[in-house]
Amino acid sequence: MAIYKEKISVEESKTSKIEQVDFSKLDFGRVFTDHMFVCDYKSGKWQTPKITPYQAMTIEPSARVFHYGQAVFEGMKAYKTDEGRVFLFRPKQNFERINKSAERMAIPAFPENYFFEGLETLLNLDNDWIMPGIGNSLYIRPFVIATEPAISASPANTYRFMILCSPAQSYYNTPVRVLVAEQYSRSANGGVGAAKAAGNYAAQFYPTSLAQKEGFQQIIWTDADTHSFMEEAGTMNVFFRVNDTLLTAPVSDRILDGITRKSIIQLAEDLGITCEVRQVKVEEIKNAARDGSLKEIFGAGTAAVISEISAFQHKDELFEIADIDSDNSYAKLFKKTLMNIQYNISEDVHGWRYEVKPK
Amino acid sequence: MAIYKEKISVEESKTSKIEQVDFSKLDFGRVFTDHMFVCDYKSGKWQTPKITPYQAMTIEPSARVFHYGQAVFEGMKAYKTDEGRVFLFRPKQNFERINKSAERMAIPAFPENYFFEGLETLLNLDNDWIMPGIGNSLYIRPFVIATEPAISASPANTYRFMILCSPAQSYYNTPVRVLVAEQYSRSANGGVGAAKAAGNYAAQFYPTSLAQKEGFQQIIWTDADTHSFMEEAGTMNVFFRVNDTLLTAPVSDRILDGITRKSIIQLAEDLGITCEVRQVKVEEIKNAARDGSLKEIFGAGTAAVISEISAFQHKDELFEIADIDSDNSYAKLFKKTLMNIQYNISEDVHGWRYEVKPK
Ligand SMILES: Cc1ncc(COP(=O)(O)O)c(C=O)c1O
Ligand SMILES: Cc1ncc(COP(=O)(O)O)c(C=O)c1O
Numbered sequence: 001m002a003i004y005k006e007k008i009s010v011e012e013s014k015t016s017k018i019e020q021v022d023f024s025k026l027d028f029g030r031v032f033t034d035h036m037f038v039c040d041y042k043s044g045k046w047q048t049p050k051i052t053p054y055q056a057m058t059i060e061p062s063a064r065v066f067h068y069g070q071a072v073f074e075g076m077k078a079y080k081t082d083e084g085r086v087f088l089f090r091p092k093q094n095f096e097r098i099n100k101s102a103e104r105m106a107i108p109a110f111p112e113n114y115f116f117e118g119l120e121t122l123l124n125l126d127n128d129w130i131m132p133g134i135g136n137s138l139y140i141r142p143f144v145i146a147t148e149p150a151i152s153a154s155p156a157n158t159y160r161f162m163i164l165c166s167p168a169q170s171y172y173n174t175p176v177r178v179l180v181a182e183q184y185s186r187s188a189n190g191g192v193g194a195a196k197a198a199g200n201y202a203a204q205f206y207p208t209s210l211a212q213k214e215g216f217q218q219i220i221w222t223d224a225d226t227h228s229f230m231e232e233a234g235t236m237n238v239f240f241r242v243n244d245t246l247l248t249a250p251v252s253d254r255i256l257d258g259i260t261r262k263s264i265i266q267l268a269e270d271l272g273i274t275c276e277v278r279q280v281k282v283e284e285i286k287n288a289a290r291d292g293s294l295k296e297i298f299g300a301g302t303a304a305v306i307s308e309i310s311a312f313q314h315k316d317e318l319f320e321i322a323d324i325d326s327d328n329s330y331a332k333l334f335k336k337t338l339m340n341i342q343y344n345i346s347e348d349v350h351g352w353r354y355e356v357k358p359k
Numbered sequence: 360m361a362i363y364k365e366k367i368s369v370e371e372s373k374t375s376k377i378e379q380v381d382f383s384k385l386d387f388g389r390v391f392t393d394h395m396f397v398c399d400y401k402s403g404k405w406q407t408p409k410i411t412p413y414q415a416m417t418i419e420p421s422a423r424v425f426h427y428g429q430a431v432f433e434g435m436k437a438y439k440t441d442e443g444r445v446f447l448f449r450p451k452q453n454f455e456r457i458n459k460s461a462e463r464m465a466i467p468a469f470p471e472n473y474f475f476e477g478l479e480t481l482l483n484l485d486n487d488w489i490m491p492g493i494g495n496s497l498y499i500r501p502f503v504i505a506t507e508p509a510i511s512a513s514p515a516n517t518y519r520f521m522i523l524c525s526p527a528q529s530y531y532n533t534p535v536r537v538l539v540a541e542q543y544s545r546s547a548n549g550g551v552g553a554a555k556a557a558g559n560y561a562a563q564f565y566p567t568s569l570a571q572k573e574g575f576q577q578i579i580w581t582d583a584d585t586h587s588f589m590e591e592a593g594t595m596n597v598f599f600r601v602n603d604t605l606l607t608a609p610v611s612d613r614i615l616d617g618i619t620r621k622s623i624i625q626l627a628e629d630l631g632i633t634c635e636v637r638q639v640k641v642e643e644i645k646n647a648a649r650d651g652s653l654k655e656i657f658g659a660g661t662a663a664v665i666s667e668i669s670a671f672q673h674k675d676e677l678f679e680i681a682d683i684d685s686d687n688s689y690a691k692l693f694k695k696t697l698m699n700i701q702y703n704i705s706e707d708v709h710g711w712r713y714e715v716k717p718k
Binding site (some may be wrong): 035065073145185186198203 | 421424427432498509511512521540542545558560562565568593
């Protein structure tokens, strides 16, 4: 995709903050690169995008985003090879998803050329912030907020689309312990769970903090109606390995259509691993844990790639999952296979890599 | 409640914008008074509140509110009598509710004295913006946003509590036509529907815009599981009058515990009108519409006080509600009874009025 420089105004930062950053001790999402991408929507259209130094912004306290949560976001990563080549992973999926989320939240769609030109220009400017080495990456956060200063409860007429970048190491390093939801829920049928809508995430903070007090890092959400089917975690889709078969819930209007998830489903097919995409009963997984056929549970998402789950609790019953030999672990296999594609180590048979070329 | 001036720092606006405002042509929520209340939370506590001129603010684009919708709000009104006395209506309910909403969204509770001192100081400063005359009011918008500049998906460590004020005429003037939800939903069991959480509102924009295209101004939400019970509208609880009995849904974790709603339930008791608080089947209301026993439907909320509903549609079937004689209308009776209390015209047997005295 060509970059039409004349379309994006670029104001370069005079100094870089990069020297102040200890890349070996990164706390997720706290450090931002030198630049950011900004594009405003007004008078019915997206205006000329610009790239500016990363900085605080001025906004009316009456902006609708503060009152009604009219906001959506994406999460993606840039990976650098040892030779300094920079790759994205299936970025078109993120682009399409942010517009799908936007539609559900009554936010106007963002143009594809602005998205890719903006992103590539930004990544070229902040190229030094992308550390090579497997596990290192630059986390990319596109998002849209309703900026109109008017507090009537209706869609705004003005918006801001932005992209921030934050250097990242791997998100969860150690296996996590999860609680299976029995009372709280993440989303409703006919609700906004399938959108990366801002409010979906804050809604999980309180139940998650309760789970954390009991020693669980995350919640596996179940269907709000009956709490009897496993759905997804806060920022990850979830896979269950029963004997040698993988199980994962189908996407719906309650579940985010994760890019890592759909990549794993494809890789499973490539690797000859059976993956059943179907409703997964909590009882089924508990029984599999009891009879020893439950071999692994793992989360799948951009931030953590694959996050192994070592235990789950449901209705006060705790199930520990026995350690699996590294060579036999699906979680490790998928993580390695995915990262080898992301870091340009293995062949890219599905055309998932997207190189960001220097200009 | 005493005002401890030393606790709130006040920076008065040098000029007033009030001369530029046409109070006879107010669009809801677009014009703000000269001042606003601001209080920041950091290092584990709410800092000294301040009142400043209403102005744009500076905030990091990485503030959590933009990404995860960690925000809650309230809506209340100040009413002025012809003699210039200023009243609030059950403000303690709003105070308690914002803290209840905050808890569900993992936001720290706001201190009661800050809330009332801030509000009263603000209303005294902007007293001229409260127009006397029944129907006129000053809409008051307390809200809290997560300001911490860090995009990890967890509760923030810093927040801002603010109060904005906006002069208002009555919200909906004419009867509204509503669509009964069949596919989309507002909230889940175990979700955040009972909280005034920002994201609940943007989630309704898209389905509401679809309804509007079909000629309906609002949606009456139904339970997400079965879509067979009437719950509430976007910013109003809903009452059905079948013969001479009022019906309204019980509050739950899906439905906002409206202050207008609970006041009407009390007033119905005072007036000897039977009000049944119970699940209201959509079919029951359709049958009542068919056999002529459905006399009225109305919404109840701070913004519109009472909003008459003249028609509803469900599964492509449209039900028009016959006009009711003004003298026999419960909607008009409750509206008048409520407003007479709000504007200090009638006796306040329940102690709902709260006078804001000049300092
Ligand atoms: C709710 C939810 N589920 C799943 C995922 C995983 O999706 P992806 O693999 O596209 O990052 C995410 C994170 O993006 C998410 O927010
Ligand atoms: C979802 C919802 N329901 C009902 C109401 C009515 O509540 P109240 O009467 O307290 O204004 C509101 C508005 O505040 C609301 O946002």
